[in-house]
Amino acid sequence: MSTLLKLENVTKTFGGLTAVNDMSFEIGQGEVVGLLGPNGSGKTTLLNLISGALPASAGAIRIGGSDLAGKRPDVIAAHGVARTFQLVKVLPSLTILENVMVPAAFGRSRLWGAALEDHARDCLAKVGLTAEETLHAGDLTYIDQKRLELARALAAEPELLLLDEWLAGLNPTELREGIALIRSLEGHGMTILLVEHIMDAIRALCPRCVVMAAGTKIADGPTAEVLVDPQVIAAYLGTADA
Ligand SMILES: Nc1ncnc2c1ncn2[C@@H]1O[C@H](COP(=O)(O)OP(=O)(O)OP(=O)(O)O)[C@@H](O)[C@H]1O
Numbered sequence: 001m002s003t004l005l006k007l008e009n010v011t012k013t014f015g016g017l018t019a020v021n022d023m024s025f026e027i028g029q030g031e032v033v034g035l036l037g038p039n040g041s042g043k044t045t046l047l048n049l050i051s052g053a054l055p056a057s058a059g060a061i062r063i064g065g066s067d068l069a070g071k072r073p074d075v076i077a078a079h080g081v082a083r084t085f086q087l088v089k090v091l092p093s094l095t096i097l098e099n100v101m102v103p104a105a106f107g108r109s110r111l112w113g114a115a116l117e118d119h120a121r122d123c124l125a126k127v128g129l130t131a132e133e134t135l136h137a138g139d140l141t142y143i144d145q146k147r148l149e150l151a152r153a154l155a156a157e158p159e160l161l162l163l164d165e166w167l168a169g170l171n172p173t174e175l176r177e178g179i180a181l182i183r184s185l186e187g188h189g190m191t192i193l194l195v196e197h198i199m200d201a202i203r204a205l206c207p208r209c210v211v212m213a214a215g216t217k218i219a220d221g222p223t224a225e226v227l228v229d230p231q232v233i234a235a236y237l238g239t240a241d242a
Contacts, residue, residue, distance in 0.1 A: 001028035003062075004191045005050070005160055010059030010069070012045055012215075019045040021215035023059070027160075032182075032192045034206035034223065038236055042215040043195045044086060047162045050193070051083045052076040063160065078108060080159035084166050088145045090152070092138030096129055097121070099137050099148055100155045107156035123151040127181060143174045150181070161185065163194045167201050179204050199227065211235070 005027040012020040020042045027033050035043050048054040050061055052073035061069040063079045082103075091099050100120040104111050111119050124130050127147040132140065137148055146166060153161060167178045179201055185192065186205070196202050202209060202223060209226045211219040213235035219226045226232055 001030065003027070004029045004031075004064060005193070006060075006062040007050075008060040008062070010046070010049060010061060011057050012042075012049055012054065013057045018215050020049065020056075020212075023212070023215075023217050025210050025217065025220055027191060027193060029159075030186075030189050030191055031208065032186050032194065032206050034202045034209040035193055035195045035212070036197075036202065036209050036226075036232075037212035041212040041235075043212055044164055045215075046212070047083060047164050047193070047195060050076075050160075051081055051162055074106075077156055077158075080108065080157070081162065082153040082156040082158035082160075083162035084146075084149045084153050084164055086164045086168070088142075088149050090137040090140075090145055090148050092136065094137060095133065096124065096135055096137055096140070096148055097133040100124055100151045102155075103152050104155040109157060120151075120155060123154045126154060126184070127151045128177075143170055143177070146170070146178070147181070154185075159191060161190055161192045163192060163196075165195055165197065167196060167198055175201065203227075 003026045008024050010020060010023045037043050049056045052071055056069045059069060060067045063081060068076050068079060097120055100123050101116055104116055104119050124133055127150050129147050129151060140148060167175055170178055182205055194206060206223050209223045210217060211226055211232050218235060219229050219232050
């Protein structure tokens with residue numbers, strides 16, 4: 001499996017706080033990897049560094065061989081990285097179709113006209129929103145807004161998809177649908193780095209997990225092994241002398 005994402009000693013400080021501390025790991029093409037850790041451990045900051053929303057303080061972030069640390073988000077997107085956000089970011093006054101056309105127009109293929117609409121519709125079909133394309137995004141239910149956000153990310157034709165708690169806030173039925181949807185992307189060979197607190201989802205989707213605590217990598221390996229690692233359990237539950 002060839003390496004798609006390679007982090008080398010990536011660090012991010014905010015003043016005196018080190019939010020991400022010397023993180024190194026690789027993700028192969030087509031892998032689905034969970035990024036775990038207690039609240040405040042640096043997961044979202046790491047996604048922000050990979051997607052270019054924040055510049056790294058140190059280290060290299062290689063995507064397909066190019067070091068993109070410190071590059072603008074649009075440059076990183078052009079290298080095939082797309083993401084969803086912890087708090088859904090759709091354009092409420094635009095229709096569903098228009099919401100997906102925007103990232104498709106500015107995505108890797110710079111589509112326009114009929115090709116743009118066709119591609120946007122394909123992305124809506126992938127997330128099961130075909131019938132809703134003329135509705136306004138602000139009128140959608142929460143799960144459908146999440147689907148739409150995923151369709152917007154897919155519209156940019158990513159090779160690497162970063163999902164930041166995309167399954168959070170769903171009821172059990174929606175969660176099952178959400179897991180099936182992510183699995184269907186995996187079937188298309190997409191590489192996914194998934195920040196998630198729902199362990200059932202992690203077990204169902206991620207053969208491998210990386211775990212962070214206080215900005216540092218404390219585990220990286222097969223999910224079943226990582227979830228019973230005493231250091232990981234201590235990071236989540238705290239220890240008597242912590
Ligand atoms: N823009 C910022 N400025 C200053 N501090 C920040 C900023 N963004 C994050 N932090 C801090 O960095 C640390 C890591 O935060 P981050 O949001 O990355 O954690 P997380 O693991 O994603 O947490 P959660 O699971 O709660 O989303 C926290 O202490 C947070 O307060």
